Amino acid sequence: MTQFSVMQKLGCTEILQSLNYSDLFALKDTVASKQINAWTTKEAINVILNCSQNAEELLKRRKVVREAILKYLITHDVVTSASADKQQLIDKVLSYWVQEEWKRKAVINQTKHNILVQARNQELEQKTKEKAAKAKLEVLAQEVKMAKRDLDQARQVEDQLKRQMEEQARKQKEERVRQADEQMRRQVKKQMKKQAEEQARSELEEQIKRKVQEQMREQAQDEAKRQLELQMNIHFNVMQSEAPPLTNGDFDCQVIGEEFCQWFFVLLNSQNPSFGRQPEEWGPQHFWEDAILQFAYSVKEHHTEHHQSSVMVSQRLLSLVKDEQLLFNPNIGQNGMRCVTSPHGIVAIAVAGTIHKNIQCLGIFEQLFGLVRTPVGRSNWKIKYVNLQMKALSGQQEIIQPSLSIELPALMAHLNELSVLLK
Structure with a gap:
């Protein structure tokens, strides 16, 4: 202890x-x-x-x-x-x-002493007040006794006046009831005529409403067909863009990878005040609920972390840029980015780059993403899997052009692992 x-x-x-x-x-x-x-x-x-x-x-x-x-x-x-x-x-x-x-203890003891003295003074003052209040109550009791006698006499007079007022009110009520009955009969006749007119108008409005509903249903069906035709358009959660060109009947992975990396790292870096941009909307909405983060970093020793759920993954990535003040500079080019896709539409993207803090380059990173398209919306994509590896630089080592160590066979292996997770 x-x-x-x-x-x-x-x-x-x-x-x-x-x-x-x-x-x-x-x-x-x-x-x-x-x-x-x-x-x-x-x-x-x-x-x-x-x-x-x-x-x-x-x-x-x-x-x-x-x-x-x-x-x-x-x-x-x-x-x-x-x-x-x-x-x-x-x-x-x-x-x-x-x-x-x-x-500190001396101050506490003095404070306790002052409180005790004040409490004793208040107790004496309270007793004095109680004695004065008791004497005052005795005087009030005598006054109450006399007031009670006067009150009884006043009540007798009040009861007599009350009976007279009740009799007068009863006669007035009978007259109002008679007048109300007569007025009600006139209103009933008028209401019956009005209801007949409203019923005819209601039937006409119902016919118009049914026609409008049929038109809206037809429009909704047309909109659903239009949405299905737009399934090949790419939309990474909050970025809307035109559909990428097709290559051999499939997506152009290089275009998908470049657009995704540009969107993701601008969004992530914007949470760092030193990035110089207004923070964009970051959160678990960009990840699947069961998303997985494999995080490995080497400073003096090698460390690994595993996080699962959209909330945990988004919070851990956010802490790197917001709490640790890091900035990720991806190498979005043929030498720094790879992208492959499976027949099921699952996309794996690997990217390399450098890590910065303020004006210093701290190290390098390689990051692997697994993307899965959502079944609704304009081809929305969410992140299913993230593998992030960071390595700190030692001494005065410089990085001229970071290259990607994840070759296409390794990337295809990661894609197969991601497909197994979805089964």
Whole structure:
């Protein structure tokens, strides 16, 4: 069980926030033995605090550098020597936290004392008010007794007046009823005549309505036939375009691949503020409900992830550009993109490119998509399968022209695997 005082927890959180992103997550993996995942800085700090025994043990970690502790002491106006070693700084910050904890407890104790004094004063004041209220109630009781006697006399007079008014109201009601009956008879005659006219008009409107419904049904059938004729048009969820040219009785895969990659990576990159475009509508609507994401990346070590469902896949891809601030630059050309299609209409697209953050090129990626057409709409397509592999650059390695390592036989194998998933 972790042993952190309030001040220690706040102080350690502030020191951890000053670490850079890679050191923070490396420290998280060390403390949690790589058994707990974290996607944000806040989650990583919570894992580190919950898995550390105490503040001193955490501060002695190698990733908690001396400069971060010194910066914290200077920020909080703690007098210290700039030449002090890390252990001396740790002792200084632990002592500072103990003093702050004493101050905090002193303030809490003083506040409790003030509350108790205030409560006692309120209790005395309440008792005084109760005594005054009791005396006032006795006076009011006498006044109520006298008022009750006057009220009884007033009620007798009121009952007499009420009987007179009821008799007068009864006579007026009888007269109104008589007049209403006479008026009702006149209205009934008029209503019967009006109903006969409305019935004739209703029959005419019903005939017109049936004719309009028949015309609408014929128009709907014509529209359905027109939609079937447009089944070969390509529409990647939110992008509408004309149907691609046909090649040997099938789709032109190169055209499909280029249009899809241009649409997908512009949509994904727009979620990154540094892309310089208004964010477009990103979400699970672009994926099938049971979509699968296979994600592998290599920085210092190789990591793999598996996500399933349209929500999980869309959120994980979104976190790469929105939370980690990455930008994907696909190589949409003959050397950087492959596309094949099956007899069932399933399309597999593989594309390679570079990964950027701000003005730096961080690495390369290869991404494989499996697309399946929806049975309704103007040939809408949704993403069924995504395989993303990312590799970080080391040293000053440069990329002149990233090439695609997924050759056509391998791409056809992926397409066959995707066809099996759909059975």
